[in-house]
Amino acid sequence: MTSTLPEARSTPTASNPLEGYLALCKDACDGELERLYGPGDGGPNPLRELILDYPLRGGKALRPALSIAMCLGLGGYLEAILPTAATLELYHNAFLIHDDIEDESWSRRGKPTLHIDHGIPIAVNVGDAMLSLSLQPLLDNVERVGLGPALRILRAIAKMTRLTVDGQALELDWVRSNTWRLDDGDYLKMVELKTSWYSFITPLQAGAIAAGAPLERMTELESLGRHLGAAFQITDDLLNLRADPEEYGKEIGGDLWEGKRTLMLLHALRCAEPNDCDRAVQILSRRRPGSDGELGLSDLLDRLAVRGELSRAGQAEIVARLQGLQPSESKSLNDIRWLYELMVSGGSLKHARDVAAGHAREAATVLASLDWLPPSQHRDALVDLVDYVNGRTR
């Protein structure tokens, strides 16, 4: 058992200490994923290769790093947290695969997305396999960290999934019902559910539990993770607006096309003149472009007809649905540009940057107050991570 990070398998060319620390965590996590989901004795296994595809493309492995730093920082063993860290990373990558399908994304970590490479059916399947396979390592924790901590980690992850689903539901509901009378507090409550638990609070808490930390530490870690999550998500939403149109396959303002309720969009709607506000709400009510929205019905109709699969009743119903859908107008590129300008002229981007920076400062304050986390390279890495989250828009 070791309470330090091993040497990197590949030699990292880290330009700063945090990059070096992240590379070591990523390396340890990749090794664990290969141990858990590599080909094993059964020889080549196409599904298992695809399970490892996204994780092994790179990425920061932020969640494993948070878990590992908290566990080692509290004197725990790397072996005690690795299966959980790898599981959190697997969850995250499963959601990335499915998000890429949902968002029609073309590129992920410099390569075509999994559904572009292998088709939607296989990409749905691989994500499901990843979610399904995440249970075993969490059960193996009983042998690694003991029954009590293993059950606490399982409960933490069950809570995480429940709150994440609730956060996604809330966001979905706002878009579908075209709700917009929402303030910063509403947005932050949604982001805590959707982002903070899954990406920050649970990784931090799992690391502490694996190191044997008592229950009373959990509240402060929840506060740290909540602020980090808010700063991270607001910054992510700001970056989404700034994607370089010439960057390979990157979407410009995909959030605006989807109608996502970001902090700056909600701010712009609240601050806009009544006429502009009406126009913005009108635009947001329009669907994303495509032959018939996201249903792909006309395409489906063609394929089913070729395969002779459709009864006359079924065909009539699809045609009726198509006719019902066509009148609805879709957003145009000009609509998106106009929404963007509304946010810029209303100072909404600046407001969002300020709110994100405020939460990053709060996170730094909470972290500085954790007197039960002794000075170490792991604590330093957490401090650097807070700075990193705050600095991503600069």
Add this chain to the structure above:
Amino acid sequence: MTSTLPEARSTPTASNPLEGYLALCKDACDGELERLYGPGDGGPNPLRELILDYPLRGGKALRPALSIAMCLGLGGYLEAILPTAATLELYHNAFLIHDDIEDESWSRRGKPTLHIDHGIPIAVNVGDAMLSLSLQPLLDNVERVGLGPALRILRAIAKMTRLTVDGQALELDWVRSNTWRLDDGDYLKMVELKTSWYSFITPLQAGAIAAGAPLERMTELESLGRHLGAAFQITDDLLNLRADPEEYGKEIGGDLWEGKRTLMLLHALRCAEPNDCDRAVQILSRRRPGSDGELGLSDLLDRLAVRGELSRAGQAEIVARLQGLQPSESKSLNDIRWLYELMVSGGSLKHARDVAAGHAREAATVLASLDWLPPSQHRDALVDLVDYVNGRTR
């Protein structure tokens, strides 16, 4: 705590004892799903409504019935197995939602599939939420059945998901590599992994564990579930060939379009004259029809262009991919009819029916030999279920 089934909430009009028993189990399972995933205190929740959509449409709830019958038949309590039974049903329905996307199915239980009703993004999301939410009830088992049995059930479900994923991988690999030199034994090994654990062995074992059955009962239940799974899957594959073209939205021989290696297809290939075999293998190498296979690239290209999302480099790559794909020929309706005729003339359908009946008889023999399962309405229901699985093609 009760060891009998409650009265049905709706009055079932059961034409035979098994139907009545299944209706009671389905009712108990639906009630548990509503308790677990209903709106709760938070008011209407769109994602939670969609989680309950497929389960509440009907269906036989075969897996919960197997769990409940085994648990009550061994003197266990309904409360001890209900959360697990509901979780197995939730898993199953999550996979149905995602299978419907993958298979481009139009209808499920008499209504449009979830992705037709709400679009692919939401359908992917709802299935993920169902898979993610299945952990909590299994943890709540600690309070219901005690720590030991709760952990055994968790381990049984982790094993089930691992083997199911391996079975899907094997099937996928056969289709993608156009493998066909496979015999009944190869097919049955794949089906044991893909179907038997998930639909039969694990539900039976979980029911027994919840009733406090000792470890040594598991082997016989594995044998019972293995034979039931084989009979069930072969019959399912036979039914797939027989779908009524005038039935609402039902696919004719969808398995043939996908190139699935069924027992009868493999038998037909083994028994065919060399010329016919070559032609069949050639047909199987062709993709399913559609503008560009399953990738939907031309459609995607249109949408991304409208949204101004694509760089010149990205656009060039999609176009190159489209050109690379177009030469590949797709299966025609005549191809599918010819494959079907090959199976009929080679006696492959009869062979498959015989093998299925053989496994159903084996299952009945194993069930009859379980001297530790006392006579009861629950044991009778299991006997009837074996008959039902065997009788579905008659």
